[in-house]
Amino acid sequence: MAPNPTKSKSNSAIAVEELRKLIFSGELPAGSDHLESELATRLGMSRTPVREAALTLEGQGLLEVRARKGVRILPISVRDMEEIYDVLTELESMAAADAAGQGYSVKDLKTMEKTIEDMETALAAEDRDAWAEADDRFHTELVRLGGNSRVMAIVARMADQVRRAKSVTLHMRPLPLQSNKDHRDVVDAIRAGDAARAREIHATHRAGAKDVLINLLKQNRLHML
Amino acid sequence: MAPNPTKSKSNSAIAVEELRKLIFSGELPAGSDHLESELATRLGMSRTPVREAALTLEGQGLLEVRARKGVRILPISVRDMEEIYDVLTELESMAAADAAGQGYSVKDLKTMEKTIEDMETALAAEDRDAWAEADDRFHTELVRLGGNSRVMAIVARMADQVRRAKSVTLHMRPLPLQSNKDHRDVVDAIRAGDAARAREIHATHRAGAKDVLINLLKQNRLHML
DNA sequence: GTATTCACTAATGTATGCATTGTCAATATT
DNA sequence: AATATTGACAATGCATACATTAGTGAATAC
Numbered sequence: 018m019a020p021n022p023t024k025s026k027s028n029s030a031i032a033v034e035e036l037r038k039l040i041f042s043g044e045l046p047a048g049s050d051h052l053e054s055e056l057a058t059r060l061g062m063s064r065t066p067v068r069e070a071a072l073t074l075e076g077q078g079l080l081e082v083r084a085r086k087g088v089r090i091l092p093i094s095v096r097d098m099e100e101i102y103d104v105l106t107e108l109e110s111m112a113a114a115d116a117a118g119q120g121y122s123v124k125d126l127k128t129m130e131k132t133i134e135d136m137e138t139a140l141a142a143e144d145r146d147a148w149a150e151a152d153d154r155f156h157t158e159l160v161r162l163g164g165n166s167r168v169m170a171i172v173a174r175m176a177d178q179v180r181r182a183k184s185v186t187l188h189m190r191p192l193p194l195q196s197n198k199d200h201r202d203v204v205d206a207i208r209a210g211d212a213a214r215a216r217e218i219h220a221t222h223r224a225g226a227k228d229v230l231i232n233l234l235k236q237n238r239l240h241m242l
Numbered sequence: 243m244a245p246n247p248t249k250s251k252s253n254s255a256i257a258v259e260e261l262r263k264l265i266f267s268g269e270l271p272a273g274s275d276h277l278e279s280e281l282a283t284r285l286g287m288s289r290t291p292v293r294e295a296a297l298t299l300e301g302q303g304l305l306e307v308r309a310r311k312g313v314r315i316l317p318i319s320v321r322d323m324e325e326i327y328d329v330l331t332e333l334e335s336m337a338a339a340d341a342a343g344q345g346y347s348v349k350d351l352k353t354m355e356k357t358i359e360d361m362e363t364a365l366a367a368e369d370r371d372a373w374a375e376a377d378d379r380f381h382t383e384l385v386r387l388g389g390n391s392r393v394m395a396i397v398a399r400m401a402d403q404v405r406r407a408k409s410v411t412l413h414m415r416p417l418p419l420q421s422n423k424d425h426r427d428v429v430d431a432i433r434a435g436d437a438a439r440a441r442e443i444h445a446t447h448r449a450g451a452k453d454v455l456i457n458l459l460k461q462n463r464l465h466m467l
Numbered sequence: 468g469t470a471t472t473c474a475c476t477a478a479t480g481t482a483t484g485c486a487t488t489g490t491c492a493a494t495a496t497t
Numbered sequence: 498a499a500t501a502t503t504g505a506c507a508a509t510g511c512a513t514a515c516a517t518t519a520g521t522g523a524a525t526a527c
Contacts, residue, residue: 068294069293069294069297072294072297072298072301073297073300073301075298075301076297076298076300076301076302077301100390100391100392100393101392103336103340103390103393104333104390104392104393104396107332107333107336108329108332108333111328111332115328165325165328165329166325167325167326167329167400168325168328168329171329171396175392
């Protein structure tokens with residue numbers, strides 16, 4: 018059956034989507050406070066579904082519900098970024114090792130190869146946004162191949178939290194020339210079924226990315242994002 | 243200031259606590275469905291705070307809100323247990339390595355030593371419940387010493403999901419004679435500041451615990467918990 | 468001039484009733 | 498007999514009104 022266009026999503030679900038958009042677009046900046054009634058008016062619904070959406074997003078670590086002060090869009094400190102990158106490093110490296118152990122065929126790795134090609138194309142064109150988008154797809158596909166749904170969920174949520182900061186840092190940092198090679202090497206290790214090497218390469222890759230980012234933030238006195 | 247006894251928690255917060263208790267005690271068994279109105283009556287409040295609590299607990303992975311079918315207490319499959327144990331292994335091992343890198347003093351490790359003593363006492367008395375409780379404290383303290391608040395949060399939630407299954411498996415399994423030695427070795431490595439060894443020992447320890455558990459579940463045909 | 472109290476206010480927390488909608492079973496149709 | 502249709506129902510989704518409470522600032526006591 019084709020998707021039914023008349024089937025309407027609940028306002029609560031709409032509120033979750035819309036609030037996420039507003040947060041990622043920066044219209045609700047990190048650190049800002051917003052009353053439930055204000056958001057309800059903005060979204061054209063009553064407070065009830067907005068409250069429910071706020072609870073959901075609180076569980077996702079994007080905001081904080083504070084009695085009588087409205088919801089606060091959570092700011093991200095340098096320390097937060099370090100924590101998040103460390104978790105991502107650990108779980109993605111695990112996923113890389115797991116992926117290598119699954120005996121994937123060349124065909125299974127096609128999606129991943131495509132993300133690397135896209136990254137190389139973007140890099141040649143010095144299109145940082147396109148590069149970041151393809152890089153995201155690479156990491157998402159990597160954890161998918163790892164086959165642990167909880168790792169996928171956790172990584173997706175951490176990546177959400179980092180996404181806002183990325184728009185700030187992406188254009189400050191040097192072109193990620195090393196990344197593409199690292200990615201290729203990880204895929205090679207997975208294809209070869211070498212779990213230890215896949216893990217090692219990816220962990221090193223991630224640690225390098227973290228260093229670049231953290232130093233960039235500290236040098237530019239960006240304590241909060 | 244002493245905690246104010248007159249300050250009353252919101253019904254929504256109470257509902258979260260009570261529902262967690264009901265879930266962990268088994269009064270709301272895994273896989274069972276419950277209408278919002280039923281739970282509201284049971285907790286002596288209206289549907290509103292119960293709905294909000296349900297959303298919070300859904301974010302914690304303990305239940306699932308399904309329109310018109312009530313909330314379902316999530317069952318845990320063998321596959322789920324494998325996923326959870328793998329994540330715990332990875333993040334706790336990372337915490338062990340991080341802890342070893344922090345240069346903790348003997349005094350800083352006192353809390354952890356205490357949990358090991360308690361485990362040994364419990365083991366000598368063959369008191370499995372006391373042993374499990376002390377073991378929980380050991381793992382909690384380990385990730386605390388790791389110093390990554392996100393790891394703490396994730397591990398706590400995964401441990402929650404495992405807790406229900408533990409009551410089933412705890413009394414089936416052989417006395418964990420190896421565990422206490424592993425724990426001592428991890429503390430030794432942390433005290434010595436040997437991050438690689440702390441990580442390695444803990445990872446091996448966790449992998450062993452996982453094998454014992456998964457085999458136990460499979461042998462007893464416990465596909466769902 | 469400063470500190471304390473207290474009432475007011477604004478925002479959340481909660482209950483309730485109605486609207487909406489998927490489910491289920493009874494009935495009709497082939 | 499099997500399947501499709503329909504309609505009542507039951508449970509959630511949502512809006513609204515009200516209760517509660519923390520924060521604010523003015524008034525007062527020291």
